Structures are given as C-alpha cells and as structure tokens.
Amino acid sequence: RRQRQMCIRDSYWAPAFSPDGNYLAFDISDSGGNGDIWVEDIERGIRTRLTFDDADDTKPVWSPDGDWIYFQSNRGASYDLYRVAADGSEQPVQLTENEMDEQPSSVSPDGAWLVYAQATEPNNWDIVMLPLTGEGESQVFLSTPFIEFGGKVSPDGNWLAYSSNESGGNETYVRPFPTGRGEWKISTNPRATYPTWSSRGDEIFFRTAIGINAAQVELDGDSFRAKRPETVFDGSFVDLFPSWDYDVAPDGEAFVLVHGLGSGGENMVDHVVMVTNWFAELEATFASQPE
Numbered sequence: 001r002r003q004r005q006m007c008i009r010d011s012y013w014a015p016a017f018s019p020d021g022n023y024l025a026f027d028i029s030d031s032g033g034n035g036d037i038w039v040e041d042i043e044r045g046i047r048t049r050l051t052f053d054d055a056d057d058t059k060p061v062w063s064p065d066g067d068w069i070y071f072q073s074n075r076g077a078s079y080d081l082y083r084v085a086a087d088g089s090e091q092p093v094q095l096t097e098n099e100m101d102e103q104p105s106s107v108s109p110d111g112a113w114l115v116y117a118q119a120t121e122p123n124n125w126d127i128v129m130l131p132l133t134g135e136g137e138s139q140v141f142l143s144t145p146f147i148e149f150g151g152k153v154s155p156d157g158n159w160l161a162y163s164s165n166e167s168g169g170n171e172t173y174v175r176p177f178p179t180g181r182g183e184w185k186i187s188t189n190p191r192a193t194y195p196t197w198s199s200r201g202d203e204i205f206f207r208t209a210i211g212i213n214a215a216q217v218e219l220d221g222d223s224f225r226a227k228r229p230e231t232v233f234d235g236s237f238v239d240l241f242p243s244w245d246y247d248v249a250p251d252g253e254a255f256v257l258v259h260g261l262g263s264g265g266e267n268m269v270d271h272v273v274m275v276t277n278w279f280a281e282l283e284a285t286f287a288s289q290p291e
Helices: 279-287
Strands: 002-008 010-016 022-029 033-040 046-049 058-064 068-073 080-083 102-107 112-123 124-131 141-142 148-151 159-164 171-178 193-197 203-209 211-220 223-226 230-233 246-248 256-260 268-278
Touching: 010 058, 010 141, 010 246, 010 256, 022 058, 033 058, 033 068, 058 102, 068 102, 080 102, 080 223, 112 148, 124 148, 141 148, 148 193, 159 203, 171 203, 193 246, 230 256
Parallel strands: 102 148
Antiparallel strands: 002 268, 010 022, 022 033, 033 046, 058 068, 068 080, 102 112, 112 124, 124 141, 148 159, 159 171, 193 203, 203 211, 211 223, 211 230, 246 256, 256 268
16 A cells, blocks of 8 residues: 655645546635635646635535536535536536535536535435536435435446435445435444445445445445445544545545644644555455455
C-alpha cells in the first residue's frame, strides 16, 4: 500500500474523482467555514476554481460524462442544488429552491437522475431524485420516520446504496433503483456512512468511525447478496461527517482520503492523500473470508 500526498495546507472537504479518473473535485473552505468548488488535474497538479460566491458551496458530484459538477450552496435561505460546468466555462445555475436543506450524492449512470437527500424536518432526511432530462418534478425515492442520506447509484443503474439510522445508528443499506422496493443491510456496526460502489459494481465501500470498510456483493437480476464487510483502511484520516471525506478512483486503483494535522489538530484538515496499491491486499482479505 502506497500513499501520495496531493495537496497541502488547506481546509479540504468532499473529494470526488471525475468519471475518467483524471480530475479531483473538492471544496476548499475559508476560516469562516464557507467553501468553494475546485477541480484539480491529478497528473499536472493544477487546480481550477469553479465558484466564487461568499456562500458555502460544497459537496461536488460529477455527471457521468464529466461535463458538469452538481453541488449544494446556501446562497439563499437554505442549501439548494446547483450545477456548474466542470471546465469553468459557464456560471453556476440553480436547480432547486426549497425551504429545507438539500445534499447531492450521485447521478445515475444514464444521466437521468440526480440523487440527493432532503431535510423534511430538523431531525429527518429523505432520499429524493431530481430528473435531469426533459421536464418534471423531483420524486421521492425513500421516505421513512428515519434519516436516510448519501445515496449512490450502482454502475449498472439498478441499485442504490445509502445510509440510514433505522437500526438506531447510521448503517449502510441497498435498495433496487429507482423503485426502492426491498432492502438489504450491508454494514455490521452502528457507524457506517457514505457508501461508494466499485466501478465494477462488485464491492461497496463505506466510512466507519476509524476508517473505511468494504463488502463484496453479488448482483443477479433482482437478487442481491453481500458478504461480511472487512476493513480496508484505518488511521488518522479526518472524519468529516456529515460530509464526504473519501472517494474511490474509477479504475479501482486508488483511494483519496482527507488527512489531519495530527497532534493537537485532529479536526483540522491538512491535505488530501492518494492511496494506491491497495487492491491486492483487499483481495487477499476476501480470499480468506468464509462464504
């Protein structure tokens, strides 16, 4: 396992690989906590700033073709959804306007739906889908008395992994997409948030209190099966909950995680770390796991 430090001495949040793996989107926050969306060319190490508003622009989500980045901003009375060109060629466009906060999490592989969490009351969130093609209003994917958030559509577009506190703590679940009928629990501990699929759709990663776990999954039509999760990483990576603090490269060869300052600064974001050469270790772990 190797680590490569990408960026230094900034307050980083919500890193997200582009679909081709060549760019990394994230927000950089100022001392007042207001962020702006940036994109870094990973190979050249050159960053481009996409938003310049005094509000908090955060949680970037790429479109499948890599042309657009969706994000949330509190430019109005609450956090609404916006879109900006990934190359900076166009100004941000507001997509929603609601009294309650909204948090984007993924776009379906066909580009038809933007999945996001919407606050319905101070202590509850539902998962909602905004149509991106044609016209139409948002549709509720999942609404319960519990908190659901962080929905990620699988690479084949047929499943949604998400987090919910229905068990009493935040855990990771999967439902068919876009119907939402049926549910499978993936995690085995009460602190499992922000799931992410492997590009092949055969693994689900999620954040724990001390690192990242992964569960191998088998998809066969309407059938879903998950193996017991195993630890992928643990260590001094910053827990930015309720924000994304890691992502998996599309080719599966690298992770990006947010790292802290260390002694006396565990809650301060220092730099972003790229972790490579991890897959062989994970395969060895699963190979020794009983069926």
